[in-house]
Amino acid sequence: xxxxxxxxxxxxxxxxxxxxxxxxxxxxxxxxxxxxxxxxxxxxxxxxxxxxxxxxxxxxxxxxxxxxxxxxxxxxxxxxxxxxxxxxxxxxxxxxxxxxxxxxxxxxxxxxxxxxxxxxxxxxxxxxxxxxxxxxxxxxxxxxxxxxxxxxxxxxxxxxxxxxxx
Amino acid sequence: xxxxxxxxxxxxxxxxxxxxxxxxxxxxxxxxxxxxxxxxxxxxxxxxxxxxxxxxxxxxxxxxxxxxxxxxxxxxxxxxxxxxxxxxxxxxxxxxxxxxxxxxxxxxxxxxxxxxxxxxxxxxxxxxxxxxxxxxxxxxxxxxxxxxxxxxxxxxxxxxxxxxxxxxxxxxxxxxxxxxxxxxxxxxxxxxxxxxxxxxxxxxxxxxxxxxxxxxxxxxxxxxxxxxxxxxxxxxxxxxxxxxxxxxxxxxxxxxxxxxxxxxxxxxxxxxxxxxxxxxxxxxxxxxxxxxxxxxxxxxxxxxxxxxxxxxxxxxxxxxxxxxxxxxxxxxxxxxxxxxxxxxxxxxxxxxxxxxxxxxxxxxxxxxxxxxxxxxxxxxxxxxxxxxxxxxxxxxxxxxxxxxxxxxxxxxxxxxxxx
Numbered sequence: 064x065x066x067x068x069x070x071x072x073x074x075x076x077x078x079x080x081x082x083x084x085x086x087x088x089x090x091x092x093x094x095x096x097x098x099x100x101x102x103x104x105x106x107x108x109x110x111x112x113x114x115x116x117x118x119x120x121x122x123x124x125x126x127x128x129x130x131x132x133x134x135x136x137x138x139x140x141x142x143x144x145x146x147x148x149x150x151x152x153x154x155x156x157x158x159x160x161x162x163x164x165x166x167x168x169x170x171x172x173x174x175x176x177x178x179x180x181x182x183x184x185x186x187x188x189x190x191x192x193x194x195x196x197x198x199x200x201x202x203x204x205x206x207x208x209x210x211x212x213x214x215x216x217x218x219x220x221x222x223x224x225x226x227x228x229x
Numbered sequence: 230x231x232x233x234x235x236x237x238x239x240x241x242x243x244x245x246x247x248x249x250x251x252x253x254x255x256x257x258x259x260x261x262x263x264x265x266x267x268x269x270x271x272x273x274x275x276x277x278x279x280x281x282x283x284x285x286x287x288x289x290x291x292x293x294x295x296x297x298x299x300x301x302x303x304x305x306x307x308x309x310x311x312x313x314x315x316x317x318x319x320x321x322x323x324x325x326x327x328x329x330x331x332x333x334x335x336x337x338x339x340x341x342x343x344x345x346x347x348x349x350x351x352x353x354x355x356x357x358x359x360x361x362x363x364x365x366x367x368x369x370x371x372x373x374x375x376x377x378x379x380x381x382x383x384x385x386x387x388x389x390x391x392x393x394x395x396x397x398x399x400x401x402x403x404x405x406x407x408x409x410x411x412x413x414x415x416x417x418x419x420x421x422x423x424x425x426x427x428x429x430x431x432x433x434x435x436x437x438x439x440x441x442x443x444x445x446x447x448x449x450x451x452x453x454x455x456x457x458x459x460x461x462x463x464x465x466x467x468x469x470x471x472x473x474x475x476x477x478x479x480x481x482x483x484x485x486x487x488x489x490x491x492x493x494x495x496x497x498x499x500x501x502x503x504x505x506x507x508x509x510x511x512x513x514x515x516x517x518x519x520x521x522x523x524x525x526x527x528x529x530x531x532x533x534x535x536x537x538x539x540x541x542x543x544x545x546x547x548x549x550x551x552x553x554x555x556x557x558x559x560x561x562x563x564x565x566x567x568x569x570x571x572x573x574x575x576x577x578x579x580x581x582x583x584x585x586x587x588x589x590x591x592x593x594x595x596x597x598x599x600x601x602x603x604x605x606x607x608x609x610x611x612x613x614x615x616x617x618x619x620x621x622x623x624x625x626x627x628x629x630x631x632x633x634x635x636x637x638x639x640x641x642x643x644x645x646x647x648x
Contacts, residue, residue, distance in 0.1 A: 066273075082624050085560060092559040096270045103275040 066102060115219040118176045118189040121167050122217055123210035131211055132186035135160045139178035139187055147171035148178060165207040169195065176218060188217035233340040241342045246327075249346050253326055257480040258288035264480075264554050271558045298469040303374060306466060310373035315467065315474035318366025321359045322481035328352040329488045330414050332498050332539035336530040344498075344535060345414060352413035353405065356489060357398055360444065363482060364390040367446070367453055370475065371463035382462025385565065386446060386453035392572030393443035393450075399580035400436035403587040404493055407609070417497035425501075427494040429609035432583050432617045434494045436576060441490060443572065445482040447553055449560040452568055487549030488542070495545045498538035579620055586616055 104111070113119075124132045135152025151164035176189045192215035197203055233241060262277070262284065269276025277284040302311065332344035349355050364386050371383020404426055408416040420426055427434045443450040454462040464475045491497060563571070590612045599605045 082621050088559045089555065092271045092555060095273055096267060096555070098270075098273070100273070101270075101275050102273045103269075105275065105278075 113191040115191075116221065117191050118174045118218050120169065120190050120192040120195050120213060120215065121172070121178075121205060121210055122188045122190045122192075122213035122215065123165070123207065124186050124188065124217075125211050131162060131165070131207060132184050133162045133165060133207075134184055134186070135162045135165075136183060138181045138183065142177045142181045144175060144177065145171045145173045162207060165210065167205045167210065169203045169205060170200065179218065180220060190215045190217045233342065237339040241337075242346070245342075245344075245346050249326060249331070250323065253323060253481065253484065254477075256484050257477055258292070259285075260480045260484060260550055261291070261476070262288050263550065264557075267551065267554045268558045271555075292473070295470050295473040300469040300471065301466075303376070303466045305375040307373040307375065310369045311466075312471070314366050314370025314373060315471045315478070316366065317369060318363055319474045319478040319481065320366075321362040322478045322485060325356055325360045325485045326481075326488065328355050328413055329485070329492055330417055330497055331488070331542050332535050333537075334530060335532065335535045341530060343414070344539070348412070348414055350410075350412050353401055353411040353416075353493075357394075357401070360482070360485070361390055361394050363478060366478065367463045367475075370467065371453070374463075374466035376466050378459040378461075379463050379465045382453040382455065382459050382465070385455070385459075386463060389443055389446070389450060389452050389568060389572070392569060393440045393576070396436055396572060396576035396580050397440035397444060399577070399584055400433045400440060401493070402584045403430050403433045406584075406587055406591060413492055413497070417492060417499060420496040421499045423603075424606045424610065425494065425496040425499070429606050429613055430494070430587065431610070431613045432579070432620055433587070433613070434490075435617060435620065436580050436583065437490065437494070439571075439576065441486040442553070442556065443568070445486050445553075446479065447483065448557040449563050450568055451562060452565060455562060457562075483550060483553050484546065487553065488546045490549050491542060491545035497545075498542040500538060500541045575624070583616060586612065 126132060135150060137150060137152065140146075140148040140150045147168040147170075149164060149166040149168075150162055152160050153163040154160050174189060179188045182188075187210075190213060192213070195203075265287070266276040266278075266284065277287040280286040280290045302308065327346040328349050330343070330345040330348070335342045335344055367386040368383040371379040371381075371386070374380070404416065405411055407426060407429060408419045410416075416426075423429075446453050452462075453459075454464075456462075459465070464472055467475060587609070590609055594600070594605055594608055599608070
């Protein structure tokens with residue numbers, strides 16, 4: 064980016080030249096005026112680049128047959144510091160546990176990503192997505208179907224061998 | 230020149246008033262747009278580019294917003310003058326444009342129509358008289374707001390206007406001496422025959438430019454506004470369309486001053502190095518020049534020359550408007566005492582000395598038998614260039630910057646305010 068800090072030593076008053084300094088400033092601003100490189104990002108057209116560990120809207124991973132990967136173990140509502148996950152688990156004939164109700168209140172969520180870290184089957188994830196504006200507050204409670212519909216890339220977990228993600 | 234009948238004159242005048250007013254309003258709109266876009270470019274930003282292509286409809290959106298916005302009126306304000314302020318501020322800025330010739334005369338089936346709203350014989354005096362009236366609006370607005378910052382802004386505006394009006398008037402006297410009259414159309418004609426006045430009167434142009442910046446209250450002389458000191462100065466208490474009126478007035482002043490500089494020093498609507506656009510009133514007719522034998526050549530009027538000269542005039546005016554914007558986003562604001570110092574101790578003596586210098590040069594050339602032609606213009610150009618160089622040298626010694634600081638070693642040791 065074009066922004067950098069440049070320290071300028073001020074000349075002594077007796078030596079400073081008013082006209083020359085003004086013209087120098089004018090030439091500097093002119094060069095910036097005609098320079099096509101700008102720092103502004105035209106946001107919707109040029110999407111923001113997100114860091115691999117950037118945490119945003121949740122996403123539920125699904126099996127190939129369309130079932131959620133969640134096994135309703137209850138770890139994520141337990142670990143959630145904002146208490147934004149509501150989970151009601153169920154069990155089918157074979158004894159497989161599955162979520163009957165799985166809701167995340169995106170308003171309550173603080174996007175700490177602990178649900179993703181704690182999930183034993185890598186079902187719930189925080190993702191690299193933030194454009195989730197809605198017209199009503201109710202729409203911010205994401206139910207299971209909505210979480211499974213999300214398609215954005217999921218957040219990379221912190222790797223102890225590469226703490227700065229390099 | 231075939232004269233217009235009174236009816237045609239009346240209709241033509243009405244059409245011209247309407248056209249010039251509309252064009253000026255559109256120009257003001259796009260001056261605000263250009264200001265925002267260019268300032269953004271200077272600061273490596275993009276500026277408003279969302280409303281319409283390249284953000285060209287932004288001024289319309291701004292105008293709509295300003296009309297719809299709530300209009301607040303301070304409880305302690307003097308209501309009558311509070312409303313009067315913006316009106317008084319916008320009126321002179323628009324009216325000044327009336328005497329500026331903006332294109333070559335237009336041939337119509339009913340006669341030749343001058344492309345100027347009012348061809349006043351006292352054009353320059355009219356401009357000097359009217360343009361400074363704008364300060365009444367600013368001062369009334371500042372005073373009637375009953376707000377200390379607004380009052381300070383108004384006071385500064387009037388002090389600045391008084392100071393720079395002198396320099397402005399004096400820097401115009403060489404122009405009048407050279408043109409021999411105060412009619413703007415005659416000045417344009419004179420510049421078409423000889424050199425543009427910017428060359429023989431370069432120092433006059435420089436002084437006029439600086440004074441014009443101060444007159445229009447633009448940076449680096451925006452003392453009345455001074456956001457960092459006075460909130461927004463005289464229009465602190467104004468909102469919605471009343472604020473917009475002050476804004477329009479400022480840009481109208483900028484455009485009028487730009488057009489005036491183009492007319493007085495850059496030949497008005499003259500296209501350089503082309504005699505086809507020369508329409509000089511001579512013995513009741515319009516001529517484009519003289520043959521080598523001294524016989525007048527009748528001018529060929531056409532709508533295309535009118536349009537071309539209009540384009541030339543707009544180009545020159547745009548140049549100065551862009552210069553205004555460019556300077557505004559480059560130079561920081563002067564301190565109040567520095568503004569006064571520059572006005573009274575630098576501009577006024579320089580302008581006085583320059584009036585004497587130009588007068589003496591014309592007198593000497595007159596005594597030598599040179600009253601016109603290339604020799605006369607070149608001699609004046611040389612004298613003015615020397616004077617400009619000396620003025621630049623004087624400014625370059627940092628007198629303005631140190632301003633009111635004590636002179637000597639102590640001043641040099643102290644960190645200097647530097648643009």
